[in-house]
Amino acid sequence: MYCYVYDEALQDRRFERELAQIETRLTDLGIAGKIARLALFREPIDLIRDEIRGGVTTVVAVGNDMTLRRVIDAVQDRKTVVALLPVGPQGGMAELLGMPTGVAACDVLSARNVEELDVGEVNGKRFVQSVHIDGTDFSIHHGKQYVITPLRKASIEVRNFAAPDDAGMISPVDGRLSLIIRLPKFSLFKGKTDVGVIPFQEMFIACEKSITATVDGDQLQGKDFSFRVIPKALRLVTGKSRKF
Numbered sequence: 001m002y003c004y005v006y007d008e009a010l011q012d013r014r015f016e017r018e019l020a021q022i023e024t025r026l027t028d029l030g031i032a033g034k035i036a037r038l039a040l041f042r043e044p045i046d047l048i049r050d051e052i053r054g055g056v057t058t059v060v061a062v063g064n065d066m067t068l069r070r071v072i073d074a075v076q077d078r079k080t081v082v083a084l085l086p087v088g089p090q091g092g093m094a095e096l097l098g099m100p101t102g103v104a105a106c107d108v109l110s111a112r113n114v115e116e117l118d119v120g121e122v123n124g125k126r127f128v129q130s131v132h133i134d135g136t137d138f139s140i141h142h143g144k145q146y147v148i149t150p151l152r153k154a155s156i157e158v159r160n161f162a163a164p165d166d167a168g169m170i171s172p173v174d175g176r177l178s179l180i181i182r183l184p185k186f187s188l189f190k191g192k193t194d195v196g197v198i199p200f201q202e203m204f205i206a207c208e209k210s211i212t213a214t215v216d217g218d219q220l221q222g223k224d225f226s227f228r229v230i231p232k233a234l235r236l237v238t239g240k241s242r243k244f
Contacts, residue, residue, distance in 0.1 A: 002026075002033030003056040005044060005071055007063025010087060011037070018087060018102055022062075025106040033058075038070070048074035057081060058237075060109065065091035065129070069216045072119075072128055072234065083109055083237035091217075093129065096161050098239025108239040115242075117172045119233040120160045122225050127216045128172075128234065131158045131227075137208040140179065142200060148181075155182045156205065158227055162243065169197070171244045175231040176201055202228045 004026075010019060026032045033056070036047055048059055048071060058081040061068040068084045075082055086094040086101045099105050120127045133156045140148040140156075157180040162170040170178045179198040205225045213220045 001056045002031055002058045002060060003048070003051045004033055004035050004060045004062050004085070005048065005067065006035060006037045007061075007067040007088070008038045010063060015087060019062075021103045022085070022087070022106060025103050026109075029106060029110040031106075031110055033060075038067070044070050045074040052077070052080055058083065060085050062087055064088060065093045066217055068093055069128065069218070073126065075234075078233060078235065081112075081114055081235045081237060085109060092163065093161075096129075096243045097236065098242035099237075100239070109237055111239075113238055113240070114235050115173065115238050116232040117234045117236050118160055118175060118177075119230045120158060120177050121228050121230055122158070122213070122215060123220065123222060125215055125218075125220060126230070126233075127160065129159070129161045129216050130163075131216075131220075131225075132214045133157070133205075133207070133211060133225075136211050139206050140181075140198075141204040141206065142198070156180065157182075158203075160229070173244065174199075175229060177203075177227060177229045179203060200227075200229075202226075 023032065034051065036044070036051065038044055051059070052075070059071055059075055060083045061071040062085045064086065071082055084093060084097060084099050085105045086099055090101065094101060099108055120131070122131050137153055138156065159170050159178050159180060160172050176199045179200060181196040205227070207223050210221060210223045213222065213225060
């Protein structure tokens, strides 16, 4: 059984025709299901979990990266399959997952190529793509192996998926996360940086002061950030052109 969770932005009349075409195609493919519409300021957790308890086995986020993240937040078990059906302006996840935009995604969804993907966790909050912390003073504690303290302010990013332009370097199916450290270079040319990449399973980052981290588009305030990878925690539909 399928449940299609529509992003609140799709209530705009300019999406009516595209959504009608999608619903017709889903019916033709035999994978139509219940439609649940997100409301502004309403979290989908209870709505989605009620559907799963009622027998739904696949929850499809109809919208963009943020819609997908909200669905993943609600689906905590490893049995329910999650999918993104991209409609409207997109971030990077549709390309990474190999999902075309609009009605063409229905056929990919019907093919049902399901991958078991790793999920990251920071301070108990799950993420699929990345966590970004802008330039600050910090120390990195990697178990009992070592502590890293950059000599100048740096930007750090923890990724589960590679960015679209460096796909292949980082994989969501290898049981690891990757810490990316970007240090500004002393150079006459602007934009020069030193970049380091450290794969890990668990890591602790302590900042000098409380800062705001961006977690898959959400904001998380804190001074200390504890990261870990949860292997094969998410069953996600992908297309043949996926980037991992």
